Amino acid sequence: MDFSLLLGLGRFVLATTLLLLLTIPTAFVVIQLELKVIALMQLRLGPNRVGPRGLFQSTIHGFKVLAKEDTVPDQADRATFTLAPWMVYMAAAMSMLVIPFAPGFVAADFNIGVVYFFAILGLSVVGLLVAGWSSYNKYSLLGGLRSAAQMVSYEIPLTLSVVGVVLLTGSLSFSQIIAHQLAHGWNVWWQLLGFPIFFIASTAEINRAPFDLVEADSEIVAGPFTEYSGMRFGFFFFAEYVALFIMSAILVTLFFGGYLAPWPFPAQLGGFIGILYGLLWFFAKTYFFIFVAIWMRTTLPRIRVDQLMGVAWKVLLPLSLINLFLTAIAVVAFKL
Amino acid sequence: MTAVDPETRIPDPIDLDRGEEARLRAAAGLAPPSAAAGSEYAGFELVGVPDRPLQTEREREMYTLEEGEMLLNMGPQHPSTHGVLRLVVKIRGEMVTDLDPVFGYLHRGIEKLCENATYTTVLTYVDPMDYLASMHNEHAPAIAFEKLFGIQAPRRAEYIRALVVELNRVFSHGLMIGFLALDMGGLTPILYSFINRDDVVELLAAISGQRMLFNFFRVGGVNWDVNDEFLSRLGTWHGTVMKSIGDNEKLITENEIFKGRTRGMGILSGKQAIAYGVTGPNLRASGVPFDVRKAHPYSIYDELEFDVITQQSGDVYARYLQRIDEIKQSLHLIDQIMDKMPHGPVQAQVPGIIRPKPGRAYGAVESPRGLYSVYAISDGGPTPYRFRMRDPSFISLQVMPMLMPGHLIADTMAIMASLDPVMGGVDK
Numbered sequence: 175m176d177f178s179l180l181l182g183l184g185r186f187v188l189a190t191t192l193l194l195l196l197t198i199p200t201a202f203v204v205i206q207l208e209l210k211v212i213a214l215m216q217l218r219l220g221p222n223r224v225g226p227r228g229l230f231q232s233t234i235h236g237f238k239v240l241a242k243e244d245t246v247p248d249q250a251d252r253a254t255f256t257l258a259p260w261m262v263y264m265a266a267a268m269s270m271l272v273i274p275f276a277p278g279f280v281a282a283d284f285n286i287g288v289v290y291f292f293a294i295l296g297l298s299v300v301g302l303l304v305a306g307w308s309s310y311n312k313y314s315l316l317g318g319l320r321s322a323a324q325m326v327s328y329e330i331p332l333t334l335s336v337v338g339v340v341l342l343t344g345s346l347s348f349s350q351i352i353a354h355q356l357a358h359g360w361n362v363w364w365q366l367l368g369f370p371i372f373f374i375a376s377t378a379e380i381n382r383a384p385f386d387l388v389e390a391d392s393e394i395v396a397g398p399f400t401e402y403s404g405m406r407f408g409f410f411f412f413a414e415y416v417a418l419f420i421m422s423a424i425l426v427t428l429f430f431g432g433y434l435a436p437w438p439f440p441a442q443l444g445g446f447i448g449i450l451y452g453l454l455w456f457f458a459k460t461y462f463f464i465f466v467a468i469w470m471r472t473t474l475p476r477i478r479v480d481q482l483m484g485v486a487w488k489v490l491l492p493l494s495l496i497n498l499f500l501t502a503i504a505v506v507a508f509k510l
Numbered sequence: 511m512t513a514v515d516p517e518t519r520i521p522d523p524i525d526l527d528r529g530e531e532a533r534l535r536a537a538a539g540l541a542p543p544s545a546a547a548g549s550e551y552a553g554f555e556l557v558g559v560p561d562r563p564l565q566t567e568r569e570r571e572m573y574t575l576e577e578g579e580m581l582l583n584m585g586p587q588h589p590s591t592h593g594v595l596r597l598v599v600k601i602r603g604e605m606v607t608d609l610d611p612v613f614g615y616l617h618r619g620i621e622k623l624c625e626n627a628t629y630t631t632v633l634t635y636v637d638p639m640d641y642l643a644s645m646h647n648e649h650a651p652a653i654a655f656e657k658l659f660g661i662q663a664p665r666r667a668e669y670i671r672a673l674v675v676e677l678n679r680v681f682s683h684g685l686m687i688g689f690l691a692l693d694m695g696g697l698t699p700i701l702y703s704f705i706n707r708d709d710v711v712e713l714l715a716a717i718s719g720q721r722m723l724f725n726f727f728r729v730g731g732v733n734w735d736v737n738d739e740f741l742s743r744l745g746t747w748h749g750t751v752m753k754s755i756g757d758n759e760k761l762i763t764e765n766e767i768f769k770g771r772t773r774g775m776g777i778l779s780g781k782q783a784i785a786y787g788v789t790g791p792n793l794r795a796s797g798v799p800f801d802v803r804k805a806h807p808y809s810i811y812d813e814l815e816f817d818v819i820t821q822q823s824g825d826v827y828a829r830y831l832q833r834i835d836e837i838k839q840s841l842h843l844i845d846q847i848m849d850k851m852p853h854g855p856v857q858a859q860v861p862g863i864i865r866p867k868p869g870r871a872y873g874a875v876e877s878p879r880g881l882y883s884v885y886a887i888s889d890g891g892p893t894p895y896r897f898r899m900r901d902p903s904f905i906s907l908q909v910m911p912m913l914m915p916g917h918l919i920a921d922t923m924a925i926m927a928s929l930d931p932v933m934g935g936v937d938k
Contacts, residue, residue: 216701234566288918312557312582318606383695384767391919392590392693475767477693478920 175468181249184189189281193270193372200419201412205232207461208415208468239408247401251308259306259402259409264458264501266416269294272422274348276433276452285334285398287294288340291424292333295379298413302388305410306398317397321388325379331490332375338494338501339428350430364504367497369429371490373468376425376481380417387479423456430459446478525824535561558583558598570609578602582919588613590693590923593933594820595907599914599922606922609914616937624897629655629728629864632894637723640901642685645678645714646877647935648727649924650884650899653808653873655729658866658888660824666854667731673847674714674726675875676840681710682878683791683833683840684755686930690830691762694771702758709747709754716740729864730855744848751841760835770805772827776913776925779824786912787905790880792929795832796824802876809875814846826928863892879903879930901938903931 207229213220221231227399246255264487271294272287274280284290299322340346343354362369362478378385382504399410414458426432433452475487540561558581564570571796585596594615600608620639632655632848636647646801656663663671669690688703711721717740718726718733728734762768778788792799801818803811819835821828866888874883880902889895906929913925 212697214699217705218701222864316582320604383697386695387920390695392695392923395589472698473589473761474696475691475762475765475771477767478771479918481767481770483591 178200186282190268190271193281194267197267197270197412197416200382201415202232202236204415204464205235207464208471211465211468212472214273215469219325226472235272236412239405240413242404244406246400247310248403248418249310251310253306254308256406258301258305258398259406259413261304262298263301263409263413263416265294265296265298265301266420267415269420272348273420274427274432275456276449279433279449279452280349283347283349286346288336288346288351291348292329292336295417295420296325296329297422300419302398305402309401311401313396313400316394317388317400318329319386320394320445321381322330322400323479324381324385324387324482327486328375328378330386331371331494333370333377334491334494334498335365335368335375336428338365338497341498341501348427348432351428352434356434360429360431360434365429365497365501366422367493368501371494372425372429374485375490376421376465377470378486381414382418382467384474384477385482386471386476387482390476390498392476418464418467419460422460423468425463426456426459426504435505522747535853538591557581569610572598572600572608575600579607581828584922585612586601590927592689592927592931593718594937595926595931595933597922597926599723599919601919604918604920605917606914606934609911611910612693613907613933613936614903616933618938620938621897621899624651625894628892629659629866630860630862632897633727633729634725636899637725638934639899639938640672640877640879640882640903640932641722642682642932643678643877643879643882643935644722644724645726646674646875646882648724649675649809649875650873650877650882651793651873651886651897652727652729654871654884654886655864655866655873657871657873658869658886659729659860659864660866661860663731663809664855666735667856667858669847669851669855670717670732670736670913671727672809672811672814673736673844673851674717674724674732676843676847677714678749678804679840679878681707683837684710684758686833686878687762687830687929689930690826690924690927692769693927694768694920696761696768699758699761702754702761706751706754706758713740713743713747716743728857728860729857730860734859735856748841748844752838755834755837762830763834769827771921771924772830772928773825775826775917776928777823777825778909778913782909782912783824786909788880788904789902790876790878790905790910791832791836792829792880794819795821795828797822802874802881806874808873810847811913813850814843816843817821828926829928830928844908864889865892877902879906879932879935899938901931901935903933904936 206229210220210228221228224230225236246252267292272284273283273292274283285379302321302325303318306316306321309315338352342361342364343351345351345354351361358364381388387393389399394400399407402410433456435451435455560569564573573581579600579602580602582599583596583601585591586594591597596612596615598610598612599606620635623811624637627635632651633648636651639647652663652671656829685703688700689880690697694825710737714724717736718724726890747791774865777794777811778792780793780798781792783796783798788796789800789802797820799818799820802808803816806819816839819832819839821832868888868890871889872883872885874881876882881900882902884902885898885900886894888898910926914922917925
């Protein structure tokens with residue numbers, strides 16, 4: 175009997191369960207942050223009634239969707255209609271598996287972590303398309319087709335900009351990428367073109383403003399989510415905010431040193447203190463980028479669907495190829 | 511589980527509704543409900559098609575689908591149709607090929623109500639028509655009835671009227687800016703617009719006592735003279751209004767996404783605008799310098815100095831800039847009105863029930879949406895024999911089917927918002 179295999183399996187199951195449980199409070203925190211930050215930027219008070227200083231507003235929203243009636247349209251395809259929220263939610267939750275939160279604090283440190291991450295996150299488009307197709311609603315259909323077009327297009331510049339980082343660090347493992355950044359400084363200084371490409375493409379990939387065409391409420395009501403109610407809608411809603419958290423976390427890991435402090439890591443900090451210190455920096459950086467995403471949502475109007483495709487194929491794709499080319503030359507020339 | 515007796519079971523309300531619909535249709539001689547169960551896409555292609563026989567050539571053209579086309583029904587319940595406007599859009603992919611605006615969901619029969627009211631009470635019924643320009647709504651009938659009755663409002667009353675309608679114009683144009691941004695997905699400008707609107711509304715509430723349906727005009731004058739609270743609020747507001755509108759404008763005017771979505775979008779040429787009878791800022795944004803205040807001066811506008819602003823391009827962006835420029839002109843007018851306002855009474859002597867001699871009168875004002883006019887016929891009785899209102903947003907919406915084809919679904923809302931319709935006025 176190979177006990178190491180059993181141990182590994184047990185660790186995997188435990189980590190997956192913990193991560194799934196972590197997604198719920200994460201979504202609550204991000205939603206609360208969005209409610210409050212948007213309110214302050216719009217000169218409103220925002221939630222201030224539920225709990226101390228309105229802190230439980232998003233939690234109560236979460237429990238509210240549990241209590242709501244769960245309706246399925248008469249002529250919807252019941253099986254796929256029910257399955258779609260799970261596909262979207264699990265895609266977001268499972269891609270959390272490879273995020274290194276702190277030194278040694280990662281659910282599964284694959285050697286192909288980068289490939290795994292983008293493969294799993296890309297699955298959410300299937301869920302959105304299925305939701306749009308099975309709802310028997312024209313708005314849902316348009317939203318589902320928009321999501322397919324948008325997310326598939328933006329995956330290309332997104333992945334190409336990550337290839338630059340992979341070339342630079344020589345590894346597909348997130349912990350190796352962080353280890354490289356500990357030795358050579360944050361990747362953002364070596365990827366001055368790659369970072370903005372990744373930032374824009376990732377915003378589009380998770381359907382955040384100004385690329386929130388999939389659920390553009392002033393055009394197609396709520397896109398693929400139009401016919402959903404109750405907890406099924408809640409899963410879509412949670413998945414969206416979990417995806418925002420994950421994208422910020424990956425952005426931080428790839429370009430801003432992950433859990434590393436901006437100055438050299440104190441060598442004597444090991445064990446529990448080191449994990450806490452890493453978590454502190456990881457969450458600080460991640461929530462900064464979440465804040466930037468919310469900031470963009472309050473400031474910018476929505477881009478149009480043909481302009482969206484134009485940005486992906488005419489601007490970001492050539493730029494990411496140039497970035498890849500320059501990085502490759504630099505890696506070879508300077509033996510980085 | 512206990513078996514439910516079919517006799518005493520409470521019926522499903524949806525089933526009841528369906529039965530009722532089938533019964534009503536049979537009574538009216540219409541075809542049975544079209545969503546015939548069974549087929550896989552039953553009813554999908556019929557969404558938006560009127561459930562009566564198509565009547566005109568235009569309707570047949572609109573509701574005949576070619577291969578690859580689909581009808582999309584937007585409204586009357588839709589997040590961004592400004593009330594209860596319904597648009598049936600014929601799309602090919604995301605491209606709009608044809609469009610049919612359907613009105614009438616907010617029809618309250620205001621013209622008929624007014625014909626049953628005495629001349630003095632008519633002014634209370636017209637308020638909720640174009641609910642963002644209540645002052646203008648009252649102004650036109652007041653002018654028409656004064657002509658009919660042959661009286662003249664005192665000079666001070668005319669100045670106060672001009673003052674409140676210009677204040678009303680400022681907040682109405684300010685809101686249009688916010689709604690245009692909202693329909694393009696910008697969340698914040700509408701909040702800033704409402705903060706600006708609230709300042710003006712508080713100001714008008716100080717003089718009229720109400721925040722939305724002011725009920726301020728009277729035949730032969732206005733309800734109240736300006737008071738201390740109004741004047742002190744006006745001074746504070748005047749000092750900050752340009753800054754707060756500028757703050758809002760900063761989010762929009764030079765924004766690359768906004769410009770990319772509005773420039774060259776929904777171009778209405780001056781010729782087309784005149785042919786359709788479009789007036790107001792929408793007409794001036796197409797380069798036609800027609801303003802009722804200049805062309806047919808009413809009230810005291812011939813004594814005031816102001817420019818008729820025009821834009822050249824006639825697209826959504828021009829219509830947006832036109833509103834901003836007109837706000838500046840209105841503030842300029844408010845300055846002059848406050849400077850020149852004479853002393854005196856604010857209400858002429860008018861009997862409780864007016865009985866004008868038989869005759870006809872026409873009163874027209876420049877509302878924030880264009881030429882708003884009233885045509886009243888008196889038969890000598892205490893109520894108008896006929897009371898007809900021309901609402902400018904009704905006319906503006908007629909150009910939508912012409913502007914829209916060739917643009918995307920996302921642009922329907924942008925173009926619609928740039929025409930700035932108010933459904934309360936369209937449906938009357």
